[in-house]
Amino acid sequence: GAVVSQHPSRVICKSGTSVKIECRSLDFQATTMFWYRQFPKKSLMLMATSNEGSKATYEQGVEKDKFLINHASLTLSTLTVTSAHPEDSSFYICSARGVGGRDYEQYFGPGTRLTVT
Amino acid sequence: DAKTTQPPSMDCAEGRAANLPCNHSTISGNEYVYWYRQIHSQGPQYIIHGLKNNETNEMASLIITEDRKSSTLILPHATLRDTAVYYCIVSSLNTNAGKSTFGDGTTLTVKP
Numbered sequence: 001g002a003v004v005s006q007h008p009s010r011v012i013c014k015s016g017t018s019v020k021i022e023c024r025s026l027d028f029q030a031t032t033m034f035w036y037r038q039f040p041k042k043s044l045m046l047m048a049t050s051n052e053g054s055k056a057t058y059e060q061g062v063e064k065d066k067f068l069i070n071h072a073s074l075t076l077s078t079l080t081v082t083s084a085h086p087e088d089s090s091f092y093i094c095s096a097r098g099v100g101g102r103d104y105e106q107y108f109g110p111g112t113r114l115t116v117t
Numbered sequence: 118d119a120k121t122t123q124p125p126s127m128d129c130a131e132g133r134a135a136n137l138p139c140n141h142s143t144i145s146g147n148e149y150v151y152w153y154r155q156i157h158s159q160g161p162q163y164i165i166h167g168l169k170n171n172e173t174n175e176m177a178s179l180i181i182t183e184d185r186k187s188s189t190l191i192l193p194h195a196t197l198r199d200t201a202v203y204y205c206i207v208s209s210l211n212t213n214a215g216k217s218t219f220g221d222g223t224t225l226t227v228k229p
Contacts, residue, residue, distance in 0.1 A: 004160075006160075034216060034217070036219075043204070043219045043220060043221050043222060044155075044161070044204075044219040045219075046216055046217070046218060046219075049216050091158070093160050093161070095160075095161075095217075105163050105166070106163070106217055107163070108153075108160035108161045108162070108163075109160050110159055110160045111158070111159065111160045113158070
């Protein structure tokens, strides 16, 4: 099946700094990518949907100036957490939806564990 | 997207069939039922999806009621590695509208 990678898998940063998380579709072109966050023992919460070459659509309550999403190519989307604070510590997961073949499926990345100290 | 309701937890004996129910009474005509599972600290894994017919693949079977208001995921011979949180989601195929909203899922524990 299709593979989605995320980098880094874990990151620790100091409060006030920015962190960039990359999401790549390795063997298919992803026209749409989704970003989720997940707190311990909770379900995934959709943060935003991004289509290649256009601005991301953010879910209600998600600050677009704090969580910058760029989907510059059909294989790469990035999430930048700006001015991170301890409450931003979470598990961030991306998923990608592709063109052709089994494009009804969302393929999920392995997640990125962000810890803000 | 339609909301789904699942029991919070279920146990299953190893080697037995695990039947996970899901209610999606507000599903609309163009929405598919998808099932994913998430093993601790990993990204969700696609299992199966369907529209109105029952579906089977190498991982599981999906039974959708005739009125499409509920479905059941069946793992025919559960193993310890099937212990995970299982999410039932309804979503359309249209890319712009096809975002997946996750509910709380069912934590399946397979016991030896």
